[in-house]
Amino acid sequence: MEILVFGAGSLGSLVGGLLARVHDVTLVGRDPHVSRVREDGLRVTGAETAHTAPKAVTDGEGRAAELAVVTVKSFDTAEAAETLATGSFDAVLSLQNGLTEETLASRLDSTVLAGTATYGARLAEPGRVECTGVGRVVLGPRPGGTHPAAERAGKAFRDAGIRTLVATDVPRRRWEKLAVNAGINAVTALARVENGALADGPGSEAAHRAVRETVRIARAEGVRLTYRGARDALEEVISATAANRSSMLQDVESGRRTEVDAIHGEIVERADRHGVDAPTNRTLADLVGAWESGRGVR
Numbered sequence: 574m575e576i577l578v579f580g581a582g583s584l585g586s587l588v589g590g591l592l593a594r595v596h597d598v599t600l601v602g603r604d605p606h607v608s609r610v611r612e613d614g615l616r617v618t619g620a621e622t623a624h625t626a627p628k629a630v631t632d633g634e635g636r637a638a639e640l641a642v643v644t645v646k647s648f649d650t651a652e653a654a655e656t657l658a659t660g661s662f663d664a665v666l667s668l669q670n671g672l673t674e675e676t677l678a679s680r681l682d683s684t685v686l687a688g689t690a691t692y693g694a695r696l697a698e699p700g701r702v703e704c705t706g707v708g709r710v711v712l713g714p715r716p717g718g719t720h721p722a723a724e725r726a727g728k729a730f731r732d733a734g735i736r737t738l739v740a741t742d743v744p745r746r747r748w749e750k751l752a753v754n755a756g757i758n759a760v761t762a763l764a765r766v767e768n769g770a771l772a773d774g775p776g777s778e779a780a781h782r783a784v785r786e787t788v789r790i791a792r793a794e795g796v797r798l799t800y801r802g803a804r805d806a807l808e809e810v811i812s813a814t815a816a817n818r819s820s821m822l823q824d825v826e827s828g829r830r831t832e833v834d835a836i837h838g839e840i841v842e843r844a845d846r847h848g849v850d851a852p853t854n855r856t857l858a859d860l861v862g863a864w865e866s867g868r869g870v871r
């Protein structure tokens with residue numbers, strides 16, 4: 574399959590490097606990574622290993638492929654969509670945090686699929702990405718149900734050795750992931766603690782409040798997410814990733830812009846739309862937003 578991976582950073586390089594084992598892959602990224610991939614290929618090290626030779630470009634304009642996989646940070650999604658709109662794709666799949674598939678769908682004519690990835694990836698150096706954990710990709714049609722494009726994308730991922738589930742209940746899964754991120758990301762970033770610190774104590778209280786609010790908003794959106802389901806997912810992720818530093822904590826520690834707007838900000842915006850209270854998410858969004866403004870990265 575011809576696949577374009579838009580956003581060849583950590584996750585995009587891991588997924589693109591693995592897909593290039595059996596598919597015709599083009600990475601859209603930035604230098605010096607892109608130049609190194611052109612010279613020496615792309616190495617995947619760690620929990621997965623591969624050395625493949627995807628094409629790599631810095632200009633994503635006017636490209637065509639059967640599938641485009643979007644792996645830019647959530648705040649770059651609108652710009653990525655504008656660039657993708659100059660090309661031609663049968664389907665576009667988001668593997669990002671947040672509900673970015675809606676931004677893509679509002680700007681693109683292609684079929685937009687939504688997904689989640691629990692693989693861990695870190696761009697170790699130009700030309701080399703480290704797989705820090707083998708997880709799973711779950712993907713499916715944005716409104717749920719089935720679609721041939723989702724089946725084709727799922728088969729392409731599986732053929733490349735990526736653990737993949739094609740799901741019929743993607744909205745619930747996307748909101749469950751959003752609820753887990755709402756519970757963990759800002760609390761760990763503000764408290765400067767690993768995910769495991771939220772297993773009990775005050776961090777746990779804040780995380781559970783953020784999750785409970787997110788479930789209320791998901792239900793107001795018509796998504797069949799239960800508090801018990803989201804709470805179990807939160808507790809499982811806290812336990813399975815106890816020693817990890819969340820992506821938001823890593824961003825704050827590196828002085829980078831975070832995905833707070835796509836997680837807590839998105840939840841607050843939808844809460845306002847539905848007239849539902851979300852005081853914990855609002856406070857978390859304001860505090861991380863204040864840090865970003867003070868740091869000049871917002």
Ligand SMILES: NC(=O)C1=CN([C@@H]2O[C@H](COP(=O)(O)OP(=O)(O)OC[C@H]3O[C@@H](n4cnc5c(N)ncnc54)[C@H](O)[C@@H]3O)[C@@H](O)[C@H]2O)C=CC1
Nearest residue numbers: 580581582583584601602603644645647649669670693694
């Ligand atoms: N890193 C991980 O282990 C995981 C990441 N995710 C999600 O995946 C998304 C991406 O995360 P990361 O890979 O960690 O971020 P990242 O910052 O490492 O990668 C994004 C890349 O996109 C590139 N990019 C952005 N706009 C571009 C443009 N217009 N043209 C060319 N290149 C462009 C950036 O230069 C950057 O290299 C996020 O939403 C994140 O939450 C989800 C699961 C795991």
Ligand SMILES: CC(C)(CO)C(=O)C(=O)O
Nearest residue numbers: 757814817818819820821
């Ligand atoms: C699931 C979790 C919270 C794991 O750290 C994550 O997705 C993140 O850090 O962004």
